Amino acid sequence: MHSKLITSRRFLAVTLLNILITVVEIIGGLLSGSLALLSDAIHNLGDSLSIVMGFCAQVIGSRPENAKRTFGYRRAEILAALLNGLLLVIISVFLVVEAVQRFNHPQPIDGPIMLVVAIIGLIANLVSAVLLHSGSTSSLNIKATYLHVLSDALSSIGVIIGGIVITFTEITWIDPLITIIVAIYICYKAWPIIHKTLSILMQSSPDIDYPAIKHDIVAIDGVVSVHHVHAWMIDEQRIIFSAHINLPDIQLSEVEPIYLEIEKLLHTKYNIGHVTIQAEVERGLDEELFNTPADKE
Structure with missing residues (x-):
């Protein structure tokens, strides 16, 4: 299914879910003292912005060719995919910096609150992923947005594991460790999108014989x-x-x-x-x- 078939209602639903997750995780992160939860909330906030940007790019990209844009507006989706990929990397760097500081200055964390909020976040992210999955294989723009949601789901799983460990062992350094692991994974998945969008924008030759x-x-x-x-x-x-x-x-x-x-x-x-x-x-x-x-x- 092409990205144009991803309806505005799905984008709206995913955006609202991400905003809801962000609010819940910010509150939960402040109450529990979990950096992983707060970083996931920041990540979700970035996702909400990227989903809105992706939807706007999809609408612009569907506009027909005209005298000013003889090839149409298809590059709008490529630009949105590039910005989404770069946003993922920037967020990841921020998370790593914060995690390193947390290693040096450990803080008490409320494991049960962290665990409950992370489970809520995981459920919402999985619903968002299902809504976007159908268009993720044919559009870099939808793929970038879909990747945001999947990385959030992975982050939520990491936070759930951290919440379980902290609840039963009080080993608080697991919180920044999970944050760093998730950040590295996000960068790893974002790089192919950045590379391909830059290649398209630089008008590199397609891979044909x-x-x-x-x-x-x-x-x-x-x-x-x-x-x-x-x-x-x-x-x-x-x-x-x-x-x-x-x-x-x-x-x-x-x-x-x-x-x-x-x-x-x-x-x-x-x-x-x-x-x-x-x-x-x-x-x-x-x-x-x-x-x-x-x-x-």
Whole structure:
């Protein structure tokens, strides 16, 4: 299911759940003295902001192309995914700093309160994860938001374990230890999202078989050579492709069927959604696939 099918009601429900969890955990953290619980509350507050941002980006990204944005607004979701990933890392660094300070200055913690509040947080996070799961496999934006919720669920599990240990053993250093473990895990899961969104924003080439593409295009009747190839991604779904091809000196009406065949090939075999082809006769015959000398730009 595509991210566009994730309804505004689901986003609203997840946002309200995260706000509720945040309030409950802030109160519980202050009453129990648990850093893990307070850090989870801060994390949930960040999640609420990221979910709202993700929803806004989804609405903006669905807007059609126009004269000002000829490729549409799909990059809005990529930007939101990047910001969400960076927010996860920033929160994690904050948690680690606070946990280290707590190691140096241990404080008494009320285990039972910590445990009850963490269980409430876990239930709410699991409900949120179920609401977002259907769109998490096809959109980086939804995946980033979904990851926020899952990391919160993991954090809640860690806090539950900590609450059990503190309740029965009074070993309070388990609280900052769990905080650090959760923070490291969050960074580990956030990095692939940051890496891919940056790659898309930098217009890095998608992972497709360029030699095979050249072989298939040249195999089309009439095509002599392929050069000056460019490929990039608007979002994680749509690949943009442009190339120059060398043809015999034929009429334009004979060129158009070749264009259509190339477009069909690239779309069906390589999942390339937008294709721009420039036909030439002799110009560029000596160029390689990616060879674009400055004097020929």
